[in-house]
Structures are given as C-alpha cells and as structure tokens.
Amino acid sequence: MSGKLVVRIAEIEIDLDQLESYRALLAEEIEASVALEPGVLSLNAVSVKDSPNSIRILEVYASQAAYEAHLQTPHFLKYKSATAGMVTSLTLLDVDPIAMHGKP
C-alpha cells in the first residue's frame, strides 16, 4: 500500500433519540472496515462524556486511494445510508500526524 497516510477527525452530532442505533451501526462499520480493508489502518470512535451524542472519530487510511476505496465498500455505504437521518451535524477535519504510537 503506497502513498501518504490520510488522517482525519470526524466530529459528529447525533439525534439523541437515535443514539443507541447510531452507536451500533458505527461499531459494526468500524469493525468491518478494519477487518476487511487493508488500507484502513485504524478507526477510533469515542463519545464525549458530558455530551454523549457528540462523537469523535480518528480515522487513519494508508493512502488517498485506500480512503476512496473505503467510501465504495458495502459496509460503508450501508452505514452512510442507515445513519443519514440520525446525524444532525458532521464536521471533517483534515489533520497531519505528529506522533502516533500504540502498544503492539
């Protein structure tokens, strides 16, 4: 997988009445993406403690091509259509890695 890492933070607000459904769909999509796509290096989704319908996702793709391929996968398309009516706000922040370290 050649190319430069693509790293992004998604800041998402969810309709509180649909939060549990959204969380389940998101978890399913993340598991499938990392398991099935060589170019999806990591997806880390969290909710803000004081505002549980505020979601943040740190997304790391191996390359721009890997990111674009991800957008065409059945699991991503399912997530996108199933959650369209749950998302009240979506901000995508393009970011550059400074230091990314984790336990092996």
Add this chain to the structure above:
Amino acid sequence: MSGKLVVRIAEIEIDLDQLESYRALLAEEIEASVALEPGVLSLNAVSVKDSPNSIRILEVYASQAAYEAHLQTPHFLKYKSATAGMVTSLTLLDVDPIAMHGKP
C-alpha cells in the same frame, strides 16, 4: 493492568513562533510514554491542516491509576515544564470509547 480504560482528547493551541519546538517535545514525550509505561496504551497526536498550531491528541490509558502514574514520570514532567510557555490554550475532553480498532 486492571481497571477501566481512561480515554481523553486534548485540544491544544500552540504559539506559532514556537510550534517546531513544541512538536519535537511532544513527539519525544509520546514515544517515551508508550515505550516505557505499560499503562499508556496509545497516544495519537495530529495537527489540523488548515491551522497547524491546533493540536489534537487522542490518549488511551489502561486505567485511572495508569494515567496518574503517567503524570509523575520524568518524561511527562519534562514535556509539561518545557512546553508551559508554548501552550496558549488547553482543553481536555473526557470521552468514552465506542469502537477502537486498528491493524495488529
């Protein structure tokens, strides 16, 4: 390492004139923390593309005790004192994991 994961997002603004020094100190601190501390599971630091002095760090600790031990390490204390005059704003967001997956 028992206990519940502690996960946090730090949102940090840096004095633009000191950004390169800050980035080097942060990278050094992150490498040392993950390498030396069993309870520091991952530290992922990025800068916002359109605003490079805006830093975001996703921090994952094995437990509250691991987090508190981290705050007393020589590498963290060095980072904290060396960067005190560089940080113009610091917001700490306590978050709960929804799904955190990465390549092995």
